[in-house]
Amino acid sequence: MTRQKRSHHRLKRAVAPYLYLSPSLLIIGLLMLLPMVTVIGYSFQNSAVLRRDPSFAGLKHYQAIFADPVFWASLWHTLYFTCMSVVFHMTIGMVFALMLNSDRINPTLRNILRVLYILPWLFTAVIIAVIWRLLLEPNGVVSSVLMQMGIIGSKVEWFSSPATALHAVTFANIWAGYPLFMVSLLAGLQGIPKDFYEAADIDGAKAYQKLIFITIPQLMPIIISISLLDFIWTMQVFPLIWITTGGGPIYSTEVLSTYTYKLAFSSYNLSQASASAVVILLISLGLTLFYIRYQKAR
Amino acid sequence: MMFRIQPTMLKIAAAAWLLGATSAMADTTLEFTQWWEPELPAGSLRAIMNDFEAANPGIKVTLVSGPYATTRDQISVGAATGTLSDVVGLDGAWVNNLNAQGALADMNPMMDASGFDKTQVADIIKVDGKAVMFPVASFVYPVFVNLDLAAQAGVTKLPSTRAEFLEAAKKMTHADKNQYGWVLPLSLQTPSGVQNDMMSWVWASGQSMMADGKPALEGKPVVDMLTFVKSLNDAGVISPGIATKTEQEKVEEFVNDRIGMMIDSLAHVNLIRKRNPKLNFDLIPVPVVEDYSGKRGLPYASWGIGISASSKHQDEAWKLVQYLMSEKVNAKLVSLANAFPGNVNAKPDFVTSDKAFGKAFEIFKTGYLANEFTGLPVAEDLMTQFDVEAQKMLAGEQSPEQAAANAQKGWTAKF
Numbered sequence: 001m002t003r004q005k006r007s008h009h010r011l012k013r014a015v016a017p018y019l020y021l022s023p024s025l026l027i028i029g030l031l032m033l034l035p036m037v038t039v040i041g042y043s044f045q046n047s048a049v050l051r052r053d054p055s056f057a058g059l060k061h062y063q064a065i066f067a068d069p070v071f072w073a074s075l076w077h078t079l080y081f082t083c084m085s086v087v088f089h090m091t092i093g094m095v096f097a098l099m100l101n102s103d104r105i106n107p108t109l110r111n112i113l114r115v116l117y118i119l120p121w122l123f124t125a126v127i128i129a130v131i132w133r134l135l136l137e138p139n140g141v142v143s144s145v146l147m148q149m150g151i152i153g154s155k156v157e158w159f160s161s162p163a164t165a166l167h168a169v170t171f172a173n174i175w176a177g178y179p180l181f182m183v184s185l186l187a188g189l190q191g192i193p194k195d196f197y198e199a200a201d202i203d204g205a206k207a208y209q210k211l212i213f214i215t216i217p218q219l220m221p222i223i224i225s226i227s228l229l230d231f232i233w234t235m236q237v238f239p240l241i242w243i244t245t246g247g248g249p250i251y252s253t254e255v256l257s258t259y260t261y262k263l264a265f266s267s268y269n270l271s272q273a274s275a276s277a278v279v280i281l282l283i284s285l286g287l288t289l290f291y292i293r294y295q296k297a298r
Numbered sequence: 299m300m301f302r303i304q305p306t307m308l309k310i311a312a313a314a315w316l317l318g319a320t321s322a323m324a325d326t327t328l329e330f331t332q333w334w335e336p337e338l339p340a341g342s343l344r345a346i347m348n349d350f351e352a353a354n355p356g357i358k359v360t361l362v363s364g365p366y367a368t369t370r371d372q373i374s375v376g377a378a379t380g381t382l383s384d385v386v387g388l389d390g391a392w393v394n395n396l397n398a399q400g401a402l403a404d405m406n407p408m409m410d411a412s413g414f415d416k417t418q419v420a421d422i423i424k425v426d427g428k429a430v431m432f433p434v435a436s437f438v439y440p441v442f443v444n445l446d447l448a449a450q451a452g453v454t455k456l457p458s459t460r461a462e463f464l465e466a467a468k469k470m471t472h473a474d475k476n477q478y479g480w481v482l483p484l485s486l487q488t489p490s491g492v493q494n495d496m497m498s499w500v501w502a503s504g505q506s507m508m509a510d511g512k513p514a515l516e517g518k519p520v521v522d523m524l525t526f527v528k529s530l531n532d533a534g535v536i537s538p539g540i541a542t543k544t545e546q547e548k549v550e551e552f553v554n555d556r557i558g559m560m561i562d563s564l565a566h567v568n569l570i571r572k573r574n575p576k577l578n579f580d581l582i583p584v585p586v587v588e589d590y591s592g593k594r595g596l597p598y599a600s601w602g603i604g605i606s607a608s609s610k611h612q613d614e615a616w617k618l619v620q621y622l623m624s625e626k627v628n629a630k631l632v633s634l635a636n637a638f639p640g641n642v643n644a645k646p647d648f649v650t651s652d653k654a655f656g657k658a659f660e661i662f663k664t665g666y667l668a669n670e671f672t673g674l675p676v677a678e679d680l681m682t683q684f685d686v687e688a689q690k691m692l693a694g695e696q697s698p699e700q701a702a703a704n705a706q707k708g709w710t711a712k713f
Contacts, residue, residue: 049378050399138538139476160541162693246487249541249689266489267679268374268395 036281042274049270061275071276073251074259081170081241081255082234086227088174093181098215100182101189121179129243132172133159159245162252169241169253173234181226188222189215228291232284256280326614327358331372332387334601334635335363342634350621357614376606377401384609385618388431388602390423390672396604397425398675403605404428408616419623420640423602425673433600434622435637437565438662439494440581440596444470447477447558456582460499460526463559463585467535470558479535479558481551482527483543484689489681490545493671494597495561496688499523501595501668502584508670513709515684515702522587524691524698531692541689553577563599564658565636581654583661595668596661601637638662676712683708 042048046057065071096117100110120128135142136158146152158168196214205213216223238257241247247258256276264273335343347359362383364372369387376382377399388396396402406429409416416422423431443456451469455462467479483491497520500507505519514520530536537543537551549566551557553573561584570577583594603622605615621627622640629644638659639646649659671677684705691701 049375050395052378052380133542155538157538157541160539160543162541165542242487245542246485248484248486248686250686250693250695262679262682265371266682267676 039274039277039281042271043278045271047271048274050268054271057271061272062279064272065276065279070251070254071259074254074256077166077253078235078255078257080166081173081237082231084170085173085177085234086230089178089181089230090223090227092174092178093185094219096178096182097185097189098211100186117182118179120176121183123176125176125237125239126243128172128176129240132168132175133244136168136172160249162249165245165249165252169244172244173237173240176240177230177234180230184222184226185219188219192218224294225291228287228294232287232291235284235287236280325356325358326611327360328385328611328614328618329360329362329383330385330387330618331362331369331376331383332601332603333364333366333369334387335361336365338634343631346622346627346631349627350618353621354614354617357617359618380608382606382608384606384611384615386604386606388604390431390433390600390602390669391674391677393423393431393602393604394425394673394675394677397428397430401607402428402430403607403609403612403615404430405432405605405616405619408605408612412616412620414620418625418641418643420638420642421667423673431602431604432619432623432640433598433667434603434628434640435601435632435635436598436640436662436667437563437600437637438596438598438658438667439498439561439563439584440658440661441559441584442552442562442570443559443580443582444552444555444557445578445580447555451558453558456580457559457585458582459585459588459590461588464526464530464533464535467530467558468533471533471535473534477556477558478537480530481537481543481548481557481560482530482540483545483548484540484685484692485542485544486682486685487542488544489678489685490599491543491548492681492684492688493669494545494563494599495548496523496527496684497670498561498584498597499526501597501670503586503590504592504595505587506670512713513706515706515709516699521698521702524688524701527688528691528698540692552579561597564638564655567652567654567658568636579654581658581661583665594661594665596665598638598667598669600640600667600669600672601635680709680712683712 043061044057044059045054046060047054096113099105100114100117102110105113123131134140137143138155138157138160142158143152143155147155156164158164192215196218197210200210200214236257237255238261241253241255241258242261245253247254247262256279260273260276260280263269263276267273330347332343343363344361347361351358362372363369366389370389370392373382373386373388373392373396376386377396382401386402393402405422406427408414409429419432420436421433422429423433447470448456448466451466453466453469457463457466463480470479471477482495484495485491497507500519500523503519506514507517507520508514509517531540537557539547545562548557548560549562549570550573552560552562553570555574555577564581570579584597586594603619605612605619609615622631625641625643628639628641629646632639632644633646633648636648636655637646646655646659648655650656671681674680687696687701687705687708690696690704691698696704
């Protein structure tokens with residue numbers, strides 16, 4: 001092989017991986033990076049999108065949203081909604097996964113429960129919102145049942161009262177999201193070697209001790225990975241809150257996603273909406289980096 | 299056999315091509331973006347466009363149709379990028395923003411140049427003196443009364459004043475049976491309840507929420523309206539769930555015999571009949587303050603029309619606007635939409651064939667169209683701000699005066 005041919009061959013080998021990657025890079029660039037960079041750019045412009053010659057605004061829009069008490073209320077609601085959702089998703093998912101993995105339950109009943117427990121996962125956010133709006137309306141089934149049981153004395157406006165609305169939307173989201181944990185943990189449970197439990201039995205370990213010292217440590221990688229992903233996804237939930245409460249009553253269920261939407265499509269303040277979107281991006285990015293570092297460490 | 303092309307044939311072919319090419323070049327294609335086509339019977343708007351094309355040789359119309367929300371976003375983006383369609387369907391709530399972007403053409407010079415009779419149109423929406431929109435079809439908002447519930451409650455005379463309305467609503471309310479006198483949708487998802495179900499009380503009495511083009515929410519008309527709504531809420535006559543109730547849910551409750559009275563669009567008459575054919579209801583104007591005998595303002599939503607400032611075919615676009623606003627075509631369009639006409643001389647056919655519509659048409663003719671949100675900057679945002687303050691008032695967190703003052707503060711900042 002001549003020197004020229006060898007050099008050509010080396011070049012081809014060096015370029016080939018990039019050529020294979022190029023379709024993915026192009027798609028990521030066009031569909032993710034470009035919109036992201038554009039939105040970041042808008043957040044530094046006055047009258048972004050609405051004017052053909054927007055002027056540079058510096059950090060003005062960031063200052064405006066940080067000075068807005070509704071933004072801070074939205075941030076707090078987002079954190080409450082997300083943390084409660086993740087904790088309950090994990091707890092309910094774990095309980096149901098243990099139940100479905102248990103030999104003490106009749107296999108037929110277990111299969112029926114498996115289908116029932118996974119049902120919320122099959123519904124879209126809009127259907128879930130409609131279902132819970134119907135169930136939790138003051139004249140709905142939930143109020144009626146609770147009144148008959150004597151738990152509440154009068155009809156409760158679950159979504160319409162500032163005192164209960166945030167808890168009600170969080171509850172609906174918990175109901176909608178636990179199957180992800182349940183399925184992942186069930187897969188994890190089925191992968192734990194039986195020997196561990198047999199050894200624990202020989203040592204006389206009780207059920208709760210086996211749970212604390214074998215099951216949970218074995219599932220920990222799954223729990224952390226899914227919790228982080230759930231945290232990122234739940235932080236961005238929009239349709240469920242928008243359809244059930246629209247961010248109200250007053251601002252009691254306003255979260256960062258509804259706050260940003262209203263800035264963009266109700267106030268037509270796309271510059272501030274972009275600044276708010278960048279804040280959400282930064283929070284999500286922080287969590288994502290944490291997730292990636294955790295995955296690498298494993 | 300050899301086929302020889304004769305020079306004459308070549309000449310004919312060249313002439314035919316030239317004729318075709320020049321006629322193609324002479325054709326102007328107008329783009330018309332609106333949300334009306336999906337809401338009209340299939341093919342009916344296209345048929346009207348075909349008639350227009352036949353009456354105006356050389357002009358073709360391409361309809362760009364989509365749902366309301368999509369059209370709104372499309373128009374916002376088109377205005378920003380200078381790609382707005384030649385003719386655009388408009389909602390009054392959008393025009394201020396679009397005008398601020400310089401996206402809408404002033405139709406005053408076009409009206410003057412063509413000798414357009416301005417008295418034939420119900421309204422011309424102007425921003426900064428520019429005529430930017432005509433309401434083509436108007437959907438007025440009267441009060442729907444469930445006559446069976448009224449009769450059961452002993453309401454023999456349908457209310458014409460606010461005091462009578464409160465009394466009738468009290469009589470029709472039986473919370474134990476999930477039956478209420480009135481329904482108020484104040485969901486922040488679609489804050490149009492502020493316009494249709496709250497401010498309509500102000501406009502009905504010939505009053506205004508504005509003064510000299512600026513918000514006047516702390517004035518007597520708005521404070522009185524808020525006090526009245528609060529009195530209805532305190533009396534427990536409003537169906538629960540106000541803060542998250544949407545317009546669709548309001549109609550649904552009325553259809554299900556649970557609401558005595560509601561303010562709603564006339565466009566829903568057929569829907570209500572379809573959902574509950576047995577529902578016995580009547581239409582009345584929105585009640586007024588005591589001793590008011592002047593003309594009543596009728597809250598309305600409309601299908602408006604305007605011309606893009608960046609259109610290269612403004613003369614042809616104006617022809618299309620004129621065509622849709624003309625007496626016969628307008629009557630045809632609004633008959634299809636079950637709406638009231640933008641041309642005052644047009645008479646839709648349903649007003650003679652349908653008793654309810656006939657009655658509503660009488661209300662329409664004796665009153666005047668009133669919607670002060672039309673042409674205001676960020677109208678939806680203003681409604682959201684007022685909505686939040688009204689919700690705080692209904693939750694007992696503030697008085698009507700405080701609600702009005704806080705809303706005024708928020709609105710002033712937007713102006």
